[in-house]
Amino acid sequence: MRVRKLERKRGWPFVVAESILRPTLLSAVAHTWIDGEKIPATGGCILVLNHVSHIDPMLSAHLVYDHGRLPRYLAKSGLFKNRFLGAFLRALGQIPVERLSRNAVGAFDAAVTAVREGECIIVYPEGTLTRDPDLWPMAGKSGAARIALATGCPVIPVGHWGAQDVLYPYSTRPHLFPRKRVVMKVGDPVDLDDLLGQPVTTATTAEATRRIMRAITDIVEDLRGEKAPTDRFDPRKAGVTEIGNPGASRSKKRRRHP
Incomplete structure (x- = not known):
């Protein structure tokens, strides 16, 4: 059941995606949304979210969609290489990112444009699944901070927490039984006001990124009941x-150096 009514017209790609993903998620995962009303209605x-499982984007889309917004992602470019999946993702308005590449600037420009047009952009600031041994949020990339400083958007x-119980990082075998519970909690906007009037330098971007990762980590600590x-x-x-x-990289090294 949607918490907030969707005001915008969805278009056929979102109708198709919802018809496939919502029943699948509801059958496999019990979810709890906390403070979802903090997602701006317009x-x-x-x-910005922590990243612990390959199913995270589906769950965050579910959260955002239930609160009346159409999600748009900065998604790794590899997903767009498949002809049909790539066409579908583009129809959904998703933005390909060539990670660790100078071509990522194109994704930045597209994200800034989308935000200025009133879109809700979803970013995983870590840039990939966390490598932290205990799945805590790790060091963040600067993309979300740079978009925020360029637009002044919230x-x-x-x-x-919980998605890792369904599909652990880089595992290919989901654990669907017994049904797992995922909890997602939305926090207050990250305070970047004092940085918005400053030149966008390496220092200001790093500070904005630090605040973003701290805000995410504070919420994860609350959900886990422990300190990072x-x-x-x-x-x-x-x-x-x-x-x-x-893990695959380490395995290759072991095979080369027995």
């Missing part, structure tokens, strides 16, 4: 690949 905004943090590590996990400092399955 106007451009960015939702940045809404969302923390969630003081030092946020950073794949680059840890020597872990930033994209792709880090």
Whole structure:
């Protein structure tokens, strides 16, 4: 049941997506939405979330859709390489991102335009599934911060927990029985007001990113009932690949060096 009525016309791609995804999610996952009314009902905004499972985008779309918004994602470009899936994602208005590439600037421009046109953009600031051994939010990328500083739009943090019980990071086997519960909690907008009047420098972007990741982590701590590590996990400092399955990379190294 929708918490807030959808005011905008969905278009056929969203009708198709809802008809497939909603019944699938409802049969496989019990969900709890907390403070979803904090998602702005109208106007451009960015939702930023922690990333613990490949099913996260479906769950966040469900959350946003239930609160009267049509979600648009910054999605990895690999998803668009399949002819039919790529065409469908573009019809849904999703934005391809070539991660760790200079071509990512095109995604930034598209996201800024979408926000200025009043869209609700969903971003996973970590850029990939967390590499933290205990699945805490790790060091964030600057994309969400740069979009926010360029547009002045509200940045809404969302923390969630439970999706990893359905599909653990990089696992190919979902665990559907017994039915798992996922909790998603929406926080207050991240306070970036003092940064908006400043030049967009490496320092201001880093500070905005730090605040965004702190806001997400605070919510995840609340949901988990425990404290995150003081030092946020950073794949680059840890020597872990930033994209792709880090376990697969370690396996290749072991095979090369028995």
